[in-house]
Amino acid sequence: MLADICTRCLTAKTSPQKGRISLTFTEMARSLAGFLVLVLVVSICEGASLFQPISDSHRSAALELFTLDHGSFESLEETYEALRTFQILGMEKKPDVTAAACRSISETVGSSSSTPKDLFYALKANSIAECKIHEKASKGIISSLNAAVRGASSLLDFYYSVGGLVLIKDQNSKDDIHLVDAEGVFRSVKAFSQSDGRWRYSSNNPESSAFAAGIALETLAGIVSLASSELDQSLINTLKNDISKLFDSIEKYDDGTLYFNDKLVDGHEYQGPLSTTSSVLRGLTAFAAVTTGNLNLPGDKILGLAKFFLGIGVPGDAKDFFYQIDALACLESNRVPIPLILSLPSTVLSLTKKDSLKVRVTTVFGSNAPPLAVKLVGAFSSRSKDASLVEIQELKFDQVSGLHILNDLPESIDVGSYTFVFEVVLQEAEDEMVYVTGSQTKVSIFVTGLIKIENSEIVILDNDLGSIESQKKLDLAGKNAASLLANHLQKLRLSFQLTTPRGHAFKPHQAFLKLRHESEVEHIFVVGNSGKQFELVLNFLGLVEKFFYLSGKYDMELTVGDAAMENSLLVAIGHIELDLPEAPEKAPRPPPQPVDPYSRYGPKAEITHIFRAPEKRPPQELSLAFLGLTILPLLGFLIGLVRLGVNMKNFPTKPVPATFGVLFHLGIGAVLLLYVFFWLKLDLFQTLKMLGFLGVFLVFVGHGVLSHLAAASAKLKSA
Amino acid sequence: MGRASSKEDAGTLFHSLRSAYAATPLNLKIIDLYVGFSIFTALIQVVYMAIVGSFPFNSFLSGVLSCVGTAVLAVCLRIQVNKENKEFKDLPPERAFADFVLCNLVLHLVIMNFLG
Numbered sequence: 001m002l003a004d005i006c007t008r009c010l011t012a013k014t015s016p017q018k019g020r021i022s023l024t025f026t027e028m029a030r031s032l033a034g035f036l037v038l039v040l041v042v043s044i045c046e047g048a049s050l051f052q053p054i055s056d057s058h059r060s061a062a063l064e065l066f067t068l069d070h071g072s073f074e075s076l077e078e079t080y081e082a083l084r085t086f087q088i089l090g091m092e093k094k095p096d097v098t099a100a101a102c103r104s105i106s107e108t109v110g111s112s113s114s115t116p117k118d119l120f121y122a123l124k125a126n127s128i129a130e131c132k133i134h135e136k137a138s139k140g141i142i143s144s145l146n147a148a149v150r151g152a153s154s155l156l157d158f159y160y161s162v163g164g165l166v167l168i169k170d171q172n173s174k175d176d177i178h179l180v181d182a183e184g185v186f187r188s189v190k191a192f193s194q195s196d197g198r199w200r201y202s203s204n205n206p207e208s209s210a211f212a213a214g215i216a217l218e219t220l221a222g223i224v225s226l227a228s229s230e231l232d233q234s235l236i237n238t239l240k241n242d243i244s245k246l247f248d249s250i251e252k253y254d255d256g257t258l259y260f261n262d263k264l265v266d267g268h269e270y271q272g273p274l275s276t277t278s279s280v281l282r283g284l285t286a287f288a289a290v291t292t293g294n295l296n297l298p299g300d301k302i303l304g305l306a307k308f309f310l311g312i313g314v315p316g317d318a319k320d321f322f323y324q325i326d327a328l329a330c331l332e333s334n335r336v337p338i339p340l341i342l343s344l345p346s347t348v349l350s351l352t353k354k355d356s357l358k359v360r361v362t363t364v365f366g367s368n369a370p371p372l373a374v375k376l377v378g379a380f381s382s383r384s385k386d387a388s389l390v391e392i393q394e395l396k397f398d399q400v401s402g403l404h405i406l407n408d409l410p411e412s413i414d415v416g417s418y419t420f421v422f423e424v425v426l427q428e429a430e431d432e433m434v435y436v437t438g439s440q441t442k443v444s445i446f447v448t449g450l451i452k453i454e455n456s457e458i459v460i461l462d463n464d465l466g467s468i469e470s471q472k473k474l475d476l477a478g479k480n481a482a483s484l485l486a487n488h489l490q491k492l493r494l495s496f497q498l499t500t501p502r503g504h505a506f507k508p509h510q511a512f513l514k515l516r517h518e519s520e521v522e523h524i525f526v527v528g529n530s531g532k533q534f535e536l537v538l539n540f541l542g543l544v545e546k547f548f549y550l551s552g553k554y555d556m557e558l559t560v561g562d563a564a565m566e567n568s569l570l571v572a573i574g575h576i577e578l579d580l581p582e583a584p585e586k587a588p589r590p591p592p593q594p595v596d597p598y599s600r601y602g603p604k605a606e607i608t609h610i611f612r613a614p615e616k617r618p619p620q621e622l623s624l625a626f627l628g629l630t631i632l633p634l635l636g637f638l639i640g641l642v643r644l645g646v647n648m649k650n651f652p653t654k655p656v657p658a659t660f661g662v663l664f665h666l667g668i669g670a671v672l673l674l675y676v677f678f679w680l681k682l683d684l685f686q687t688l689k690m691l692g693f694l695g696v697f698l699v700f701v702g703h704g705v706l707s708h709l710a711a712a713s714a715k716l717k718s719a
Numbered sequence: 720m721g722r723a724s725s726k727e728d729a730g731t732l733f734h735s736l737r738s739a740y741a742a743t744p745l746n747l748k749i750i751d752l753y754v755g756f757s758i759f760t761a762l763i764q765v766v767y768m769a770i771v772g773s774f775p776f777n778s779f780l781s782g783v784l785s786c787v788g789t790a791v792l793a794v795c796l797r798i799q800v801n802k803e804n805k806e807f808k809d810l811p812p813e814r815a816f817a818d819f820v821l822c823n824l825v826l827h828l829v830i831m832n833f834l835g
Contacts, residue, residue, distance in 0.1 A: 618771035626767045630760055637756035644748055671824055675831045684832060691828065702820070706813040713811075 049255040050443055051310040052343050053366040054328065058314055059089050062325075065318045072100045076121035079104055081322040083128040088329045088365075093129075102131035109137045116148040116160040123167035138172055149185060154202035155212055158189050159219045166222040182227035186235060189219055197246030198262075209262040211276045213246055217283025224290040236291055243284065247301060257311050258304030277308060278323035281330045288335035299337050299436035306331050306339035306364050328364045337436040340369050342422055344443060345403075351415060351449035351501045352566060357406040359395055361424055361437075370435060371427040373397070374404040377440065378421040379413060388421075389413060414502045415449045415564040449501040451508070451565045456496035458482055458556075458573060463489050463541060474573060476558065482574030488581060492538040494527065494558070494573075505532040508562035515554045515576070520593040523547065527558075540578065548590040549583035652708055660704035667698040746812075750797045754790045761786035777835050785830040792822050 066082035073079040079101045086093065108114045108122040119141055126133065133141075141164070148161035162185070169177040179185060192200045198208035199216040220239060224231060250258050251273075260280050261273040271279070288295050309328050315321045331339055342361050349355040357376075361369045374395045378388035389412040395404035424437040453476050460469040469490060472482040476496065486492060494513055498506045511527040513536055523546065527536040540547075555575050561568035652658050671694050678687040743751075764782045773779055799807045799815035807815070 615774045616772070617774075622771065626763065629763050629767075633756045633759040633763070636759070637752060640752045640756075641749065644745060644752065646745070646749065668820065668824075672827070675827055678828075679831050679834055687828070695824075702817055706817055710811045710813040713813075 049311070050343060050347065051307050051341055052313075053310065053341050053362050053364055054089070054325070055366060058325075059091055061314045062086065062089055062091065062321065065316075065321055066097075068096065068100055071096075072104060076104055076108060076118055076125060078318070080121050080125040080128070081318065083125055085322050085325050087128050088325050098129050098131075101125050101129040105129065105131050106133070109133055109141060112140065112144075114144075116145060116157065116164060119145065120160040120164045120167070123164055123171065127167055127171060133171070138168060141168055142177060146180070149179065152188075155189065155192050155199060155216060155219070156201065158185070159215050162219050162222040162226065165226055169226065177226065178228040179223060179226040182223055182229075183231060183235075186220060186223050186231060189216060189223070190235070190238075192216060193242055195245070197242050197244075197249060209271070209276070210246065210249065210260040211262060211271045211279045213242075214276070214279030214281070214283035217243070217280075218286045221283070221286035221290045239287065240291075240295060243287070243295065243297075246280065247297070250301060250304075252304070253308075255307075255311070256304060257308035258301055259308045273308075274312070274320055274323050277305060278327040281305065281327045285330040285333055285335045289333075295336070297336055300438060302331065302337050303339045303436050303438045306341065310341065310364060331364055332367075334434070338363055338434060340372075340424060340435050340437045342374070342424060342437075342441045342443075344445075347444060348446045348448060349409065350566065351409065351413075351447055354408065357395070357409065357420075357445075359404040359406075359422060360402060361404065362402075368402065370431045372431075372437070373425045373427060375423045375425060376406060376420060377423045379410075379445075380419045380421070381416060389418075409447065411502065413447060414500050414504055415447050415451070415506065417564075418445045418447065419443070420445050446564070448564045448566050450567050451506055451562075452497075452499040452501075453477070453560070453567075453569075454497045454499065457494075458484070459493045459495075460484055460486050461491040461493055463491055463539070472574075476560075476569060476571055477567075480571060480573050482556075484574070484576040485579075486540060486576055487579040488540045488544050490540060492540070492576070493535065495533065495535040497532045498529075498534060498560070499532055505529075506562075506565075508560055508565055508568075510559055510561040510568075512559045514557040514559070516557070517547075517550050517554050518552050519550065519590070521548065521550060521590045527560075540580070544580050545587070547578070547580060549580050549587055550590060551578055551580045553577055650709070652705065652712075657705055657708040660701045660708070663701040664698070664705050667694060667701055670694055671698065744802070746800060747797055750793050750800070754793045754797075757786040757790040757793070761790075775835060777833055781830050781834040785827065788826045788830070789823055792819055792826065795819070 062085055066085060073082060082097065083093075083101060086097070105122045105126050108118045109126075114122070123141075145161050145164045145168070148157065149165070152158045152161055162179070165177055165179070192203070192212075193216065194200065194208045196208075197213060198210055199212040200206065200208045201212050217239075224236070246260075249260070251261050252258050259273045260277045262271065262276055264270050284295070284297070306328065309324050309331075312320070312324055315324055330336070340361055341364055342359060345358055345360065346355075349357060359374050361372060361374060363369065374397075375392060376390060376395060377392050379390045380386075380388060390410045393406070395406045397404050420443050422441045422443065423439070424441070426432055426435060426437065456474040456476050457471060458474055459471045461467065462469055469486075470484060472484065474480050474482065474496075484492075498508065500506045507529060511529070511534060513525045513527060514522055515525075516522045523543075525536055525538065527534050529535070553575050554577075556573040557570065558573050559570045561570070652661055671691065674682075674687060674690050674694065678684075682690075761783050764779065764786070768779050796815055796819040798804060799810055799818075800812045801807075
């Protein structure tokens with residue numbers, strides 16, 4: 001809609017001959033209405049968050065965080081932070097902490113080499129610990145600080161030296177300490193300021209930060225208080241301008257909290273939003289204390305800053321804790337409007353128990369607020385985003401407890417989640433100047449209650465006729481052991497009614513019926529509803545395949561649950577014997593059930609090794625018999641040889657060939673013997689080695705005898 | 720009538736073979752006897768295997784092939800030594816015998832390895 005208007009304007013501008021732009025009244029009204037709706041929706045969508053004031057949980061956390069490390073704190077800065085935190089929270093001074101502080105303070109104060117920074121923090125800690133400082137020592141401090149002021153060149157130099165002088169002036173009532181050239185010092189510090197309200201640290205460093213602005217304001221406030229004569233009012237007025245410009249750079253989170261932050265340029269110099277905002281508040285408060293007249297700080301911004309610090313909760317770091325508590329103490333200091341925080345002890349209310357809506361309005365530290373009235377101006381739910389469900393009403397104030405109470409929740413508030421809008425109205429007119437309450441506070445409220453479950457019954461119906469086969473009434477609050485029988489031609493119907501405490505229909509987040517088979521296969525069905533009546537019809541004819549054709553006993557379990565339901569239930573209704581037809585060949589198998597995870601990693605079944613059954617061997621007698629039979633042919637051969645009439649006539653007679661002959665036969669015998677050993681115990685390589693030797697020997701003698709024989713027969717042939 | 724004549728023919732054939740065989744030289748007869756002996760040994764081993772089964776098969780093969788192998792080598796020797804064989808006229812029988820011995824030794828080495 002806005003885009004439409006914009007394009008219209010643009011086109012009109014480029015074609016002046018068309019005449020003046022004339023949006024009709026209705027169009028304007030429509031566009032405005034749309035814009036307003038948009039703004040309203042955005043404001044509702046804006047987080048409805050709750051801020052709790054500082055409570056005892058902070059005090060116990062402080063005791064834990066600020067502990068002495070080997071009898072003393074690490075630095076004077078930390079000593080001061082611990083003391084200041086305990087002071088603000090109203091915790092009594094612990095003697096060991098005070099003693100440790102006094103020790104380090106006197107050490108620093110007594111030493112002549114202490115820097116202005118050390119002296120500054122020592123004096124700050126002393127303002128709380130109230131240790132005695134010697135006359136001579138304090139005179140020494142004053143002179144060194146004065147010298148430091150004269151020789152200061154950067155913002156921090158001015159801060160420490162001027163701050164130290166202010167502190168010692170407060171502690172030492174005797175001497176009247178004044179700054180020599182207050183206006184000159186003022187101007188030198190002012191020189192570090194920038195046009196956007198931020199300050200630089202020194203003339204060399206071009207980077208400016210809001211943290212430095214806070215420090216500068218504190219320093220300037222100190223200068224004003226130390227000045228012997230009135231400073232020029234125009235200087236102070238320019239400062240007021242700077243402060244308002246600084247407030248222009250304030251940043252915002254979605255939940256309405258405001259804070260100051262610097263751009264992250266250098267990791268070392270960067271102070272987070274917490275320390276920056278704390279520093280600015282400190283400077284602001286210090287400055288407001290020394291000036292007359294109002295700083296005119298916008299009240300809602302102060303409230304936003306207070307919410308920022310409260311929104312942190314309980315910080316886990318000692319330094320963050322100090323920043324939070326110190327800044328909140330500044331807000332309570334009466335120099336700026338005091339923010340009042342609206343908080344609820346409980347945002348969850350029970351309709352059945354008739355809880356009342358309780359609201360507390362206090363300062364950030366939980367102290368009592370001035371007389372005021374809390375009004376409930378609207379209640380919105382997700383269903384009715386624009387229209388409020390309640391009319392504007394005032395909560396009753398209970399003097400004893402300090403709470404504003406609305407005894408009974410209005411009839412229009414049923415179970416569920418709501419956003420309540422409160423408005424705080426101060427009853428005395430002069431309090432308007434002192435306190436700031438903010439316009440409207442949105443809080444998320446969750447209402448719970450007992451949901452009535454009635455008319456619950458489970459019925460088996462015949463498929464075609466719809467006639468009731470068996471019917472069982474259920475008592476969902478107590479035990480049930482319904483036992484039903486059904487086959488695949490029948491239907492199961494489960495029905496019940498849910499009613500809220502206010503008598504309306506209720507749709508819970510979960511309404512399931514679970515059927516579990518004996519083999520641990522489960523099926524879950526969602527129970528649908530129309531209005532108050534919840535009904536689930538299971539037609540077994542269509543579910544046969546889904547159930548994997550598993551017949552048998554199914555356990556039934558009903559779950560009805562919701563966050564707003566105080567009596568959410570998970571009950572076993574009973575069991576049903578289902579008779580389903582046989583599974584066909586191609587039917588899907590039920591999924592394998594998850595194995596118990598512990599059994600997977602437990603010991604497995606023992607495996608007994610089955611050795612290969614040895615082959616059946618023949619009886620020994622048979623083998624021996626055949627061994628004998630094998631020898632027979634050899635005998636037959638020998639006998640045949642004898643029958644044929646073999647002789648040894650051709651054996652050489654001369655000694656040399658004769659020896660060769662004998663050796664030849666012996667060699668063959670040796671080789672055969674070697675083979676027997678090979679079979680019995682030798683391996684191939686040993687055998688081959690021996691065979692090599694024997695073979696060579698055999699070749700020699702064989703050659704010898706055979707060549708002799710060949711020569712002899714050749715001679716015989718030729719002859 | 721045909722049957723009776725075939726019977727007579729078989730008898731005559733057998734007698735003539737016998738008489739012809741008697742004329743072979745002695746060394747050939749020795750070799751023939753050797754071949755017969757080794758084949759007979761092989762047959763006995765096959766019968767044994769048929770009775771008890773072929774486990775362990777390698778031993779059976781080893782035994783049978785040893786007999787058969789040595790028979791084959793003896794046949795080769797007979798061919799080479801036979802004076803009527805014109806092909807091996809120039810080969811001295813001692814040389815053939817030396818080859819026979821050597822081949823037998825190699826065969827039996829392999830056989831012993833395979834025997835298991």
